[in-house]
Amino acid sequence: MIIQILDSHDRIAYMSGLHPADTNIGLIVSDVIGQSVWSSVHRGAEPYRAAFVRCRAGEGPQVFDVSIDFVGNLHRWVGDVDRFGQDQLVITAESVPENLEDLSARESEVLTLLSKRLSSTKIAEKMGITVSTVEKHRSKIRSTLRLKDECALAQLASTLEGRAQLFFSSSTNGHAFLDGH
Numbered sequence: 001m002i003i004q005i006l007d008s009h010d011r012i013a014y015m016s017g018l019h020p021a022d023t024n025i026g027l028i029v030s031d032v033i034g035q036s037v038w039s040s041v042h043r044g045a046e047p048y049r050a051a052f053v054r055c056r057a058g059e060g061p062q063v064f065d066v067s068i069d070f071v072g073n074l075h076r077w078v079g080d081v082d083r084f085g086q087d088q089l090v091i092t093a094e095s096v097p098e099n100l101e102d103l104s105a106r107e108s109e110v111l112t113l114l115s116k117r118l119s120s121t122k123i124a125e126k127m128g129i130t131v132s133t134v135e136k137h138r139s140k141i142r143s144t145l146r147l148k149d150e151c152a153l154a155q156l157a158s159t160l161e162g163r164a165q166l167f168f169s170s171s172t173n174g175h176a177f178l179d180g181h
Contacts, residue, residue: 001094002077008087010037010052019095021073032070042074043067055081055089063163067098074098078163094159097145107144110137114157 005014015029041048044066051062061082068075079093103111106127113123120134127134138153147153 001092002079004037004091004093005084006037006089006091010089011035012037013088019070019073019075021075022070025071025073027070040068040070041066042069051081052089055083058083064093065096065163076100078159096156096159097147099145102144103141107137107141110134111141111157111160114138114153115160115163117157117161 003016048066076098077093084090
C-alpha cells in the first residue's frame with residue numbers, strides 16, 4: 001500500500017513509498033515529491049479528478065482506479081482519496097494488474113465473488129457451476145493476470161473488496177458484470 005499526501009495544488013507533499021518496479025530502476029521517493037499527480041496519469045484522469053472534486057466538495061472519501069506512468073513503468077492503482085487538513089488530500093492506494101479487462105466475463109464474475117470472500121463452493125452454488133469449473137476459472141485468472149500463486153489471487157481479491165465495479169464495465173470488453181451486486 002502507498003500513502004500520499006497532496007497539497008492544495010495536487011502536488012505530492014508526502015509519499016510512503018514507490019511501486020517495487022520503480023525502486024528497481026533506482027527511483028526514490030524524493031524524486032516525486034513536489035510533482036503534480038497529474039503529470040504521470042496515463043489512464044483514468046477524468047474519474048480520478050472527479051473523485052478529488054467530490055472529496056473537496058465534502059462528499060466524503062472517494063474510491064478510484066487510475067493508471068500511473070513513472071518513467072515508462074505503467075502501474076494501475078485502486079484506492080481512496082479523502083480530505084486531510086484544510087486543503088490537502090490523502091490517498092491510500094494498492095497496485096492491481098493493469099490488464100484486469102482481459103478476463104472473460106465468467107472469470108470476472110468469479111473474481112468479483114472472490115472479492116466478497118466467498119469460497120469456491122459458494123461461488124459454484126451462486127453461479128450454477130461445479131467447484132471444478134470455479135477452480136479452472138481461478139487458475140485462468142492467475143494465468144491471465146500473471147499472479148504467481150493462489151496467495152496473490154487472494155490478495156488481489158482482498159484489494160478489490162467493495163471496489164470491483166471500478167474495474168469492469170460493459171464499455172471495456174463487452175462484459176456486463178461486476179457491478180457490485
